[in-house]
Structures are given as structure tokens and as C-alpha cells.
Amino acid sequence: MIDVASEERESRSQLAPTTDPPANTAPFRGTPTLSAHAAAESHDGLLDRRSLHKTPGLYIRAWRRFRDNRVAMTALVVLSMIVVFVLSAGLISTHVTGFTPQENHLADKLKPPMTDGYILGSDGNGRDILTRLAYGGRISIMIAVLSALATFFVGGAIGLLSGYAGGKVDTVVMRLVDVLLSIPGLPLLILIASLYSPGPVGLALILAFVSWPGIARIVRGEVLSLRGREYVDAARTLGASSTRIVLRHILPNIMPLMVVYISLIIPGLILAETGLSFLGIGVQVPTPSWGNMLGDAQQFFRTNVSNVIIPGLMIYLTSLTMYLVGSGLRDAFDPRLSE
Amino acid sequence: MTAYIIRRLLQMIPLIFGVTFLTFALINLIPGSPVARIRDNPKIRPEAAIELERQLGLDKPWPERYVRWLGDLAQGDLGVSLYNRLPVADRIWAVIPNTLLLAVLALTLALLVAVPLGVYSAVRHGTLFDRSASVGAVAMYAMPDFWLALLLVILFSLKFREWGFPSLPVGGMVDPRGGGGFVDRVQHLILPVLALAMVQIGSWSAFFRSSMLETLSQEYVRTAKGKGLPSRTILYVHAFKNAFLPLITIVGLALPGLLGGAFFIETIFAWPGMGRLTFEAVGRRDYTMIMATTLMFSVLTMVSNLIADVLYAVLDPRIRLDKGV
Numbered sequence: 001m002i003d004v005a006s007e008e009r010e011s012r013s014q015l016a017p018t019t020d021p022p023a024n025t026a027p028f029r030g031t032p033t034l035s036a037h038a039a040a041e042s043h044d045g046l047l048d049r050r051s052l053h054k055t056p057g058l059y060i061r062a063w064r065r066f067r068d069n070r071v072a073m074t075a076l077v078v079l080s081m082i083v084v085f086v087l088s089a090g091l092i093s094t095h096v097t098g099f100t101p102q103e104n105h106l107a108d109k110l111k112p113p114m115t116d117g118y119i120l121g122s123d124g125n126g127r128d129i130l131t132r133l134a135y136g137g138r139i140s141i142m143i144a145v146l147s148a149l150a151t152f153f154v155g156g157a158i159g160l161l162s163g164y165a166g167g168k169v170d171t172v173v174m175r176l177v178d179v180l181l182s183i184p185g186l187p188l189l190i191l192i193a194s195l196y197s198p199g200p201v202g203l204a205l206i207l208a209f210v211s212w213p214g215i216a217r218i219v220r221g222e223v224l225s226l227r228g229r230e231y232v233d234a235a236r237t238l239g240a241s242s243t244r245i246v247l248r249h250i251l252p253n254i255m256p257l258m259v260v261y262i263s264l265i266i267p268g269l270i271l272a273e274t275g276l277s278f279l280g281i282g283v284q285v286p287t288p289s290w291g292n293m294l295g296d297a298q299q300f301f302r303t304n305v306s307n308v309i310i311p312g313l314m315i316y317l318t319s320l321t322m323y324l325v326g327s328g329l330r331d332a333f334d335p336r337l338s339e
Numbered sequence: 340m341t342a343y344i345i346r347r348l349l350q351m352i353p354l355i356f357g358v359t360f361l362t363f364a365l366i367n368l369i370p371g372s373p374v375a376r377i378r379d380n381p382k383i384r385p386e387a388a389i390e391l392e393r394q395l396g397l398d399k400p401w402p403e404r405y406v407r408w409l410g411d412l413a414q415g416d417l418g419v420s421l422y423n424r425l426p427v428a429d430r431i432w433a434v435i436p437n438t439l440l441l442a443v444l445a446l447t448l449a450l451l452v453a454v455p456l457g458v459y460s461a462v463r464h465g466t467l468f469d470r471s472a473s474v475g476a477v478a479m480y481a482m483p484d485f486w487l488a489l490l491l492v493i494l495f496s497l498k499f500r501e502w503g504f505p506s507l508p509v510g511g512m513v514d515p516r517g518g519g520g521f522v523d524r525v526q527h528l529i530l531p532v533l534a535l536a537m538v539q540i541g542s543w544s545a546f547f548r549s550s551m552l553e554t555l556s557q558e559y560v561r562t563a564k565g566k567g568l569p570s571r572t573i574l575y576v577h578a579f580k581n582a583f584l585p586l587i588t589i590v591g592l593a594l595p596g597l598l599g600g601a602f603f604i605e606t607i608f609a610w611p612g613m614g615r616l617t618f619e620a621v622g623r624r625d626y627t628m629i630m631a632t633t634l635m636f637s638v639l640t641m642v643s644n645l646i647a648d649v650l651y652a653v654l655d656p657r658i659r660l661d662k663g664v
Contacts, residue, residue, distance in 0.1 A: 175353075175357070178354060178357070179357030179358055179361060180361075182637050182640050182641050183358050183362070183633065183640070184595040184596070184599045184636050184637070184640050185595075185599060186599030186602055187614075187617055187633060187636045188633075190602065190617065190618060190621060191362070191365065191617075191633065192365060194621040194622065195365065195369050195624075196369060267481055271483050274483060275602075275603060278485050278603070279602070279618065281621075294489075298489065298607070301489060301492070301493060301497075302497060305493055308489050308490070309490075312486035312489065312490070315486060316482060316483055316486060319481040319482075319483065320477070320478065322481075323477065324477065327477075
């Protein structure tokens, strides 16, 4: 929808797929989505004929389209660099900065970048910004990913159940979804986070609690439309159990939708966590998070602009690249959506 | 139409039950009452704390208190604040206009920028302008609004003053030193409204662009072209109205987001609105105030969705609300 390179990609992707060596599909291997899909195919007994015709599967075709999307690939590379940066927080602490994230030197408060060994400066308590940036990013990204996974599984499972079971279960679940969706997300988040002052994992679960109704409603709608298809009737006639129909016949069909939905809400989750931490009710100090670093810097913004810019820029870059990767996935799974 | 609106308003009642019940349960399932802090205070006699708990009705089980709260609500009574014993409703009515002022101005500004931007991008589809607008839209969409607000303050208040340009105030609604005139109020509104609007402009202009592109590709537009109508007429008379319709739903859905975004904006700009009031109440464990603000946020969400639906039906004659939706 708002993709810059979509047209070029469209024209190039028509030429590309046939010439691509299959070895390049590696990044999607081992993800739960592909293995579930592959399992479903092999059970259908079509694997042999498939390999003869060499028709690439849905996920492989999606990956090829994604790979041809320059914007999305650039975003993926930048996002990977951010992830590598936060994962090497320990190494940065010992080998680059020589500071631990908690260690404060009160004499060295609010040092500007590149002074006295503080590469990105120090904060209001004399702690090294670069070290805290790496550790803080680890927490922020971990919470976003964890809450996205929880949303994916909980919202997906509830949507599947509600849509397939129908009847009273569906009515009850959908009324609950209506209630949760009519409280604006942020006030609800602030309320819960502030009352229960959770740790990082608790915070991820709270974010999931607020975001599952969205995906549950979408999955349910999709299940309702798939439930009436002929191939589902056929499977039922052949004696397949409800569990089998849901897991083998319906789930693989809504999986791309769920993957795209989740990848598009991750930026929102990052912004929600950092926002809560910014207000002082998310990740609690002294544990660093990009959000509470920004919140701390707020009181010194008259004198120390770099402390406001640096963590905010990291939050922004992460949410931006996650969004671009997400919309790249959307275009890759459903090329009709990109104009 | 009237029947439809009444039916929708009636449908809100169970939702309000659900929302308030959920909030009440969330508040009361955590261990410790607001009086617990007082009880831990060695300067206060334990009997006094228990007496206070009884006076506030906090010694009763929470479902019972919820029923009583609902009874009071039915009579239009939102209760008194646990923090200062003043009626909650007075505080809320005092701050709601401030929040709505920010939200409505931000919404208007966002529409005034996003719609022309979207139209122009759609007409100049594929040009450098369109591409830059798309990049800008994505860039704004992913922007953390609290960071954007801080950057705006740093640039337009601090740096502008430093560089000797006319600068804008850092926060508040009026200048504490003898402010309060119209110009002063407007100056205090500029940055918070800008911060709230900028994030919306990105997604709305992108949305309007694709909606416009879709409309322009439809057959009746081709027919109009075939009749030899000037492209200006086709664009503004034929395409614009139809492309505008879906945007109403998006804007209606965004209003709760604008109110929610007010949390950060009001905190950063020291703006006395609903967001800051809720945030304060949560910090003080002021349960009656929390219940009241959550209720207000939810009602505003439901009402804005209703307004969007009704507006849609008014503008689109193809939709008949009375015959069941």
C-alpha cells in the first residue's frame, strides 16, 4: 500500500522466480510455519509429484518475492544489525566500553558523547549510554518478540476455536473481544502495568493481553469463511476429526495471514513497551530499556540533547525497520495487496 | 436512521457493563487496598485506618462494591475521589474539553494535510513527489510520538530561543506569568497538536492515496473521461467523494488512538487533560477516578465509532442502516 519499490519489484519478480537456485530459501527453513506446511503436504502424498514438477511452495515463492523487494531487504539488514548489536551487549560491555550497564560514576554525570571514554556520553546518574543502549535494546526487543509470540498463539488459538466451534463458545468469545476492543488500548495498558508493576516477562504478557482480541477476530472471520469450503467438507466426509481439519486443513491456509498480521503489530508493541517505560511504568530502573532511558533523559533535555536523541533514534529505527519488513511480508504473501 | 442510532446506543449498554466490570475486577484483584499504605504508616493508629476503610466502603467484597458503584452510576453519580474526597465528575468535566480540544484540532490538521497530499500523490502516481510522500508516510507511521514530541520541544522551544528566533512555549496551556490571552493559548496549542497530528498524517495520506487510486481505476471514471469531462471535474466531483468514504471509518477508528496518544503528549507538555488525570489517578490508586476515566475513554471510543458509521451512511446513499447491518 505504501511501498516505494513495489512497482519495480512487480516487473522484476515476473522474471526472477524460475532462475532462482533453491538453496536461497534457507532463511525460511526451520521456522515453524514452513515445517507445518511441509508436514501437511507430505501427508497429502503429493510430495513425489511436487518434486517432479518443481513447483515452489507458498513460502518459497513468498520468500523470493520478499528477496526482490529492495526496501524490505534493506530494512531486514538494518534490523539484523540492531539485533546483533543488542545480542552482543555483554561483549560491548567488556570489550568496547568497559562499563557495566548498572555501574554509575556520579562524578561523570551527563558527559557529552566521545568524552572521557564515554563513547555515546553518560546519563544523569553517570552511567554509560552505549552499554545501556545495548542492554536496554535487548530488553525492549525481547519484550516485543515475546508479546508478539504470545499474541500469535493465544489470539490465533482463540480465533480458531471460536470460529470453528461456533455457537455459544463463539458468542461468548466475541462479546469478550468486543469489550476489550472498546477500551482504548493505551489507557488499559497503563492501568494494568501501573497496578501490577510487572517484570519484563509480565509486561510482555500484559501487551499480549491487550493485543490478542485483534488477531482473534481476524482469524475467526477467516475460519468462518474457510469452514464452508468444499475441501473442508470433503475432508470431513473422509472421516477427518475436527482437530485434524483445524490443524491440517484450516490452519495452513490462515498461517500467512497470521504471520503478516503479527509482523505488522510488532512495531506497535515496541512503541507500547518503550512508551510505558518512558512513563516510568514499564521496565523499571535500574534495568535499562530504550523507553526508560528516554524517560530519564527527559528531565535533562534542556542541557543534554544527545541523551534524548540516541535512545529515541534506536526505538524509531527498530519500529521503522520492523514495519518495513512486515509490509514486505504482506506484499510477498499477497502480491494483489500491493497495488 | 433514528432507529439505527437508538439501537446502537442500546448495544453500548452491555458493552459498558463489560468494560466497567473488567476494569473493576482488574483494579480489585490486586492485593492491598489504597488504605494499606495508610495502615503501614506508623503515625496512624490501626483503628483509624480500619475506620477509614469502612467509611470508604473498602471493607466490603468487590462484587458488592461493583453493584453499588453501578447503582450510583445509574443515578449519574461517579463517586468521590479517594485521594481528595472531591466529586470525580467535577474533575472530569473540567479536563475533558482540554483533551477534546487537542484531539479535534489534531484530527482537523491531520485531515487538512493528509487529504490533499493523498490526492496529489494519486494523481501524480509514480512520480518523484509520490515516492517521497510514500517514504514520508512510512517514516511518520513508525515514529514514536513521545520522542517526536520531545524533538519538537527541543527544536522549537529550546533551540529557537537559543538561536534568537521567536520560540514556542515548552508546555502548559497558558503562560503562568500573566498569560491567558488568545495568542498565548494558540502558542501553547501549536506543539502538542503538531505532535499528535504528524503521526496520523502518514497513515491517512497513504490510505487516501490508495483509496483514490482505486476509485480512479473504476469504470465510471473511465466513462466520465470518455464523455470528455475535464479531468479537474472528474477528480473533484466524481472521484473525490467516493474515495473519501473509507477514510471516515479510518478516522473514526483513529479517534481513540488520538485520545490515547494524549497520554504522552499531555505528560510531555504538562497539558491538564484526561490522559494526565488518568495517569495521576493510577499512581495514587484513586480507584473511583480510574473507574470514571476508563468509562469516559470507552464511551468516547464507542461514540466515535458510532459517529463514523452514521456519517458514512449519511454520505453514502448505498448504505441503508435501518434494514439491519
